[in-house]
Amino acid sequence: MSEPVAVKLTAKDFKSDQEVRWCPGCGDYAILAAIQQFMPELNIPRERTVFVSGIGCSSRFPYYMNTYGMHSIHGRAPAIATGLSVSRPDLSVWVVTGDGDALSIGGNHLIHALRRNVNLKILLFNNRIYGLTKGQYSPTSEVGKITKSTPAGSADAPFNPLSLALGAEASFVGRTIDSDRKHLQSVLRAAAEHEGSAFVEIYQNCNIFNDGAFEQLKDPSTRDDYLIRLEHGQPITFGADGRFCVVHPPGGFGLEVRDTSSVRPEEIVVHDATVTDPAYAFALSRLPGLDLRNTPIGVFRSVDRPSYDSVVQAQLAAAKATVTETPEQQLAGLLGSGDTWTIS
Amino acid sequence: MTKQIRQLDRVVIRFAGDSGDGMQLTGDRFTSETAQLGNDISTLPNFPAEIRAPAGTLPGVSSFQVHFADYDILTPGDAPNVLVAMNPAALKANLADLPRGADIIVNTDEFTKRNLAKVGYQTSPLDDDSLAGYVVHPVALTSMTVGALAAHQVSKKDAERSKNMFALGLLSWMYSRPYESTLRFLERKFAARPELVAANVAAFKAGWNFGETTEDFAVRYEVKPAKMKPGTYRNITGNAALSLGLVAAGVRSGLPVFLGAYPITPASDILHELSKHKRFGVITVQAEDEIAAVGAALGASYGGSLGVTTTSGPGVALKSETISLAVALELPLVIVDVQRAGPSTGMPTKTEQADLNMALYGRHGEAPVAVIAPRSPSDCFFAALEAARIALTYRTPVILLSDNYVANGSEPWLLPDVESLPDLRVEFATKPNGEDGTTFLPYLRDPETLARPWAIPGTAGLEHRIGGLEKADKTGDISYDPANHDFMVRTRAARIETIPVPDIEVEDPDGDARVLVLGWGSTYGPIGAACRGVRQRGLSIAQAHLRHLAPMPANLGEVLRSYDKVVIPEMNLGQLAHVIRARYLVDAISYNQVRGLPFTATELETTLEEVLKNV
Numbered sequence: 028m029s030e031p032v033a034v035k036l037t038a039k040d041f042k043s044d045q046e047v048r049w050c051p052g053c054g055d056y057a058i059l060a061a062i063q064q065f066m067p068e069l070n071i072p073r074e075r076t077v078f079v080s081g082i083g084c085s086s087r088f089p090y091y092m093n094t095y096g097m098h099s100i101h102g103r104a105p106a107i108a109t110g111l112s113v114s115r116p117d118l119s120v121w122v123v124t125g126d127g128d129a130l131s132i133g134g135n136h137l138i139h140a141l142r143r144n145v146n147l148k149i150l151l152f153n154n155r156i157y158g159l160t161k162g163q164y165s166p167t168s169e170v171g172k173i174t175k176s177t178p179a180g181s182a183d184a185p186f187n188p189l190s191l192a193l194g195a196e197a198s199f200v201g202r203t204i205d206s207d208r209k210h211l212q213s214v215l216r217a218a219a220e221h222e223g224s225a226f227v228e229i230y231q232n233c234n235i236f237n238d239g240a241f242e243q244l245k246d247p248s249t250r251d252d253y254l255i256r257l258e259h260g261q262p263i264t265f266g267a268d269g270r271f272c273v274v275h276p277p278g279g280f281g282l283e284v285r286d287t288s289s290v291r292p293e294e295i296v297v298h299d300a301t302v303t304d305p306a307y308a309f310a311l312s313r314l315p316g317l318d319l320r321n322t323p324i325g326v327f328r329s330v331d332r333p334s335y336d337s338v339v340q341a342q343l344a345a346a347k348a349t350v351t352e353t354p355e356q357q358l359a360g361l362l363g364s365g366d367t368w369t370i371s
Numbered sequence: 372m373t374k375q376i377r378q379l380d381r382v383v384i385r386f387a388g389d390s391g392d393g394m395q396l397t398g399d400r401f402t403s404e405t406a407q408l409g410n411d412i413s414t415l416p417n418f419p420a421e422i423r424a425p426a427g428t429l430p431g432v433s434s435f436q437v438h439f440a441d442y443d444i445l446t447p448g449d450a451p452n453v454l455v456a457m458n459p460a461a462l463k464a465n466l467a468d469l470p471r472g473a474d475i476i477v478n479t480d481e482f483t484k485r486n487l488a489k490v491g492y493q494t495s496p497l498d499d500d501s502l503a504g505y506v507v508h509p510v511a512l513t514s515m516t517v518g519a520l521a522a523h524q525v526s527k528k529d530a531e532r533s534k535n536m537f538a539l540g541l542l543s544w545m546y547s548r549p550y551e552s553t554l555r556f557l558e559r560k561f562a563a564r565p566e567l568v569a570a571n572v573a574a575f576k577a578g579w580n581f582g583e584t585t586e587d588f589a590v591r592y593e594v595k596p597a598k599m600k601p602g603t604y605r606n607i608t609g610n611a612a613l614s615l616g617l618v619a620a621g622v623r624s625g626l627p628v629f630l631g632a633y634p635i636t637p638a639s640d641i642l643h644e645l646s647k648h649k650r651f652g653v654i655t656v657q658a659e660d661e662i663a664a665v666g667a668a669l670g671a672s673y674g675g676s677l678g679v680t681t682t683s684g685p686g687v688a689l690k691s692e693t694i695s696l697a698v699a700l701e702l703p704l705v706i707v708d709v710q711r712a713g714p715s716t717g718m719p720t721k722t723e724q725a726d727l728n729m730a731l732y733g734r735h736g737e738a739p740v741a742v743i744a745p746r747s748p749s750d751c752f753f754a755a756l757e758a759a760r761i762a763l764t765y766r767t768p769v770i771l772l773s774d775n776y777v778a779n780g781s782e783p784w785l786l787p788d789v790e791s792l793p794d795l796r797v798e799f800a801t802k803p804n805g806e807d808g809t810t811f812l813p814y815l816r817d818p819e820t821l822a823r824p825w826a827i828p829g830t831a832g833l834e835h836r837i838g839g840l841e842k843a844d845k846t847g848d849i850s851y852d853p854a855n856h857d858f859m860v861r862t863r864a865a866r867i868e869t870i871p872v873p874d875i876e877v878e879d880p881d882g883d884a885r886v887l888v889l890g891w892g893s894t895y896g897p898i899g900a901a902c903r904g905v906r907q908r909g910l911s912i913a914q915a916h917l918r919h920l921a922p923m924p925a926n927l928g929e930v931l932r933s934y935d936k937v938v939i940p941e942m943n944l945g946q947l948a949h950v951i952r953a954r955y956l957v958d959a960i961s962y963n964q965v966r967g968l969p970f971t972a973t974e975l976e977t978t979l980e981e982v983l984k985n986v
């Protein structure tokens with residue numbers, strides 16, 4: 028075995044020898060480059076990093092990372108990663124998935140991984156379309172979307188991935204955008220530092236089948252008025268000169284956007300990702316309209332809750348602490364336990 | 372009063388009652404006492420899928436049959452010599468299985484007008500002559516139990532619930548069983564409630580003393596210990612033995628055992644048992660569904676654990692896609708299928724062998740796996756070790772086909788010496804294996820086993836990616852090359868086909884048999900008992916039993932072709948017979964039953980004699 032390398036790793040160290048084969052112009056390239064650049068700062072050796080994916084364009088991701096990786100089957104990455112993470116607490120396990128993989132065929136595994144708080148970093152590349160199967164609507168596509176499988180428009184109401192994750196008891200929930208490398212890395216950094224499941228939705232452009240799905244959030248002429256950049260401890264304002272803000276409307280359940288000039292400064296909500304009650308983060312997740320106005324990005328929620336892995340390992344450690352015999356002696360004792368009799 | 376003592380060589384008792392009457396526990400305890408005495412034993416529980424079907428109805432009847440003898444026995448017995456019927460439903464549901472002359476002990480307290488009406492008795496069978504052919508012992512079990520506990524600090528309900536211990540006490544007296552283990556068991560079971568220990572012990576003793584004093588039971592029986600190999604024994608069910616086999620596989624391989632499971636009858640007991648063994652480093656995850664269960668097991672295998680998933684037929688169907696992934700990834704994985712009657716939900720608590728086709732063929736693409744089947748409850752221990760050995764050595768999924776009959780049945784088990792168990796240690800890859808000394812080739816195979824290196828995450832310098840896409844030979848890179856795919860498909864097939872498995876052995880004590888009975892899995896006992904019966908009539912017959920169904924033993928074709936006729940009894944519509952015909956061009960005679968029950972030795976004996984007549 029080669030000795031652990033003490034030298035500082037760079038983005039190049041995280042690039043595998045495989046040719047990247049997404050469509051030219053795909054948002055996945057930007058995410059890959061951002062992650063390869065960001066990984067070295069975690070100071071986790073490459074061999075202790077594992078990327079597990081399902082099926083879909085995004086799920087080719089592990090092939091391009093020079094770490095350990097598994098490209099598995101449709102929707103099952105969180106389940107496979109659960110087995111790996113729980114049995115190998117020394118590893119940093121990342122799940123790369125898409126809107127179809129995570130929310131449609133693999134919906135069950137996603138919500139249960141979040142509920143258990145398995146120590147996984149789950150990156151959901153949301154392009155609101157099925158890319159690899161060439162353009163059917165996905166569980167995040169808007170109602171009425173015309174695709175190959177819905178020529179008259181989709182009749183399905185979409186999921187809001189962050190609302191779903193919060194409903195599934197996620198302890199860390201964030202959102203970012205493929206094209207904003209700095210922001211993407213800042214959210215991933217926070218996710219990596221979180222103990223337990225970290226769920227990050229990454230808005231990702233599919234320039235072939237759903238081009239411009241998030242254009243208003245990227246176009247310099249609209250993005251400032253559309254995006255709400257959440258920063259922990261800061262009042263939530265956005266738009267040119269902070270002309271919009273988020274408030275708790277009196278008598279209401281959720282949050283609303285107002286003109287900053289129309290409210291008193293103390294009425295503006297100060298963002299706190301550590302609020303125990305998920306209702307706050309949920310309300311944030313419900314702010315955007317169908318036109319993507321008022322889309323918060325950043326860390327919505329980051330609360331402390333024991334990870335599933337740590338609880339399982341603690342139970343193992345407690346059980347093993349009482350052992351004084353060799354495994355063979357223990358086994359002989361186990362086989363001969365209960366009512367036995369001897370024939371001479 | 373001194374009772375007459377009569378010696379018997381074998382007895383079959385069936386305890387039957389409402390599913391809330393504690394018949395499984397009663398049977399279990401009687402079995403344990405019998406084991407202590409040194410008889411050979413075989414048991415068969417039979418219970419409804421409903422936890423509590425409406426009280427007193429036929430669907431709610433639960434029973435436990437125990438066969439014990441002073442010689443080695445192979446089955447739980449075709450027909451009971453004694454039926455303990457705790458209510459009219461239990462009598463009605465089981466009467467047809469009793470031969471004339473059998474003893475019936477009935478709890479008369481439950482033979483009320485209402486209970487009789489529930490199961491369609493117009494008059495009480497205790498009062499008319501419908502039981503004339505049997506020896507009926509009417510016992511007021513409930514009221515005598517309540518009476519015996521009058522001075523105890525327990526509720527009437529708890530007193531009534533102790534009636535199964537009264538019945539156990541009576542039967543223990545009747546068959547001269549040692550009862551110390553039952554008293555110890557009661558102390559453990561009710562440790563938190565001493566008043567219940569006292570009540571249950573009192574009920575047991577009341578039953579024992581009733582046998583001793585009442586004139587209704589004039590005879591007491593003895594069954595002498597069987598001649599068994601020296602050593603220490605315990606009584607064990609198939610599910611328990613299988614669980615211990617998996618723990619043993621962990622110890623002998625030095626790897627942590629990881630079980631991913633979703634509760635399903637009749638496999639859940641393996642999850643329960645393994646969850647107790649954390650001190651061995653066993654991790655159990657009760658997953659959100661069957662797919663996640665096998666997925667987590669595969670993920671753990673990838674990380675260097677012995678990944679195991681346990682289920683029944685419907686669960687295997689759901690796991691099929693992940694098993695194919697494991698075939699492509701070439702990682703160890705043990706899939707335990709405790710078969711039950713299907714299709715669909717079928718009869719979850721009844722036995723069947725109808726998942727063989729699914730185990731052999733039930734995946735997409737050319738996805739061969741190894742398949743093995745235990746032949747008896749205690750054999751489940753060794754089958755689990757063998758499944759682990761194949762999975763770890765050849766980096767392949769292995770399907771272990773148990774079934775409800777062996778899983779819940781029990782027999783005495785001669786405890787093995789731990790050091791005699793197979794050495795399952797494996798070596799993980801630790802350094803690059805390419806010719807240049809720096810490259811790691813995840814699909815460069817061991818020329819002998821065709822296994823690829825198992826390089827687990829955490830190993831520096833061996834970072835690599837695997838996946839479900841077809842891989843290039845040696846490098847494991849994604850490949851759509853036609854010749855490579857053809858090569859990889861054939862290599863995966865050869866990998867399984869060339870696993871060395873022991874030759875099949877033939878039992879033909881007369882040495883001149885012209886008919887061979889071939890079986891697999893849990894039919895070993897009934898087939899063996901039937902063959903004994905045939906031979907006792909002076910006829911010759913050979914028996915061979917398959918443990919390895921994929922790959923099959925190398926000598927099987929030769930063995931099959933050396934007999935005039937081959938009979939294959941199966942609890943399905945001929946799935947093994949189909950394979951045998953296709954692979955070996957042998958015109959096997961398929962004998963099938965799918966009634967949710969094991970074969971009786973008698974019916975198999977009759978079938979075999981018919982075949983012998985026509986040779």
